[in-house]
Amino acid sequence: MAAEGLGWLLVPLHQLVSWVAAGAICGGSADMGSVSFCRFGRHFESPLLWQSIVMILTMLLMLKLCTEVRVANELNIKRRSFADFDPHHFWHWSSFADYVQCVLAFTGVAGYITYLSIDSALFVETLGFLAVLTEAMLGVPQLYRNYRHHSTEGMSGTRHGLQSYASS
Structure with a gap:
C-alpha cells in the first residue's frame, strides 16, 4: 500500500538518476584520458x-x-x-x-x-599533470607485488583462468 503511494516520487526519481548517469557517461568523452583534461584551478x-x-x-x-x-x-x-x-x-x-x-x-x-598559488599557471598545470600521473600509476604497486612474488595470485580471475586454460 505504501509503495503505491510513493509511485509519484519513484518514477521521476528513477528518471533523474537515469539522466544523471547518461550525463556522466556523455561527459566521459575520448578526451578524458588526455593530459589536456587537467582542470585544477579551472571550471x-x-x-x-x-x-x-x-x-x-x-x-x-x-x-x-x-x-x-x-x-x-x-x-x-x-x-x-x-x-x-x-x-x-x-x-x-x-x-x-x-x-x-x-x-x-x-x-x-x-x-x-x-x-595561495591558484594564479600561477605553472603550478596549476603541474598539479593537474601530477593528478593525472598519480591516477595512471595506481596499478604499479600491484604490478611490483606480482613481480616480487613471481605470482599473479589474488588478481581477479587470473588464477582460475590460467588453471582452466592449462587443463584444456
Whole structure:
C-alpha cells in the first residue's frame, strides 16, 4: 500500500538518476584520458565533480571496512596511530579515524598551497599533470607485488583462468 503511494516520487526519481548517469557517461568523452583534461584551478564539468565525490566516499568506506577486518584479525597488541608520525608504520594504523585525520591533514595543506598559488599557471598545470600521473600509476604497486612474488595470485580471475586454460 505504501509503495503505491510513493509511485509519484519513484518514477521521476528513477528518471533523474537515469539522466544523471547518461550525463556522466556523455561527459566521459575520448578526451578524458588526455593530459589536456587537467582542470585544477579551472571550471570543469559537474558530473566529474560528483564522480570524484562518490569515488572518494566509496574509497573511504572500503578503507573503513578493511581497517576493521585487519584490526579484528591482528594478533599484534601494539596499536599504531597517525599521531605517532612513525614513517615505518605509515598507512598501517589501527583505527579508521587515523586515516581520516591523515586525509584531512593532506587535503588542508594541499588546499591551502593551491589557494595561495591558484594564479600561477605553472603550478596549476603541474598539479593537474601530477593528478593525472598519480591516477595512471595506481596499478604499479600491484604490478611490483606480482613481480616480487613471481605470482599473479589474488588478481581477479587470473588464477582460475590460467588453471582452466592449462587443463584444456
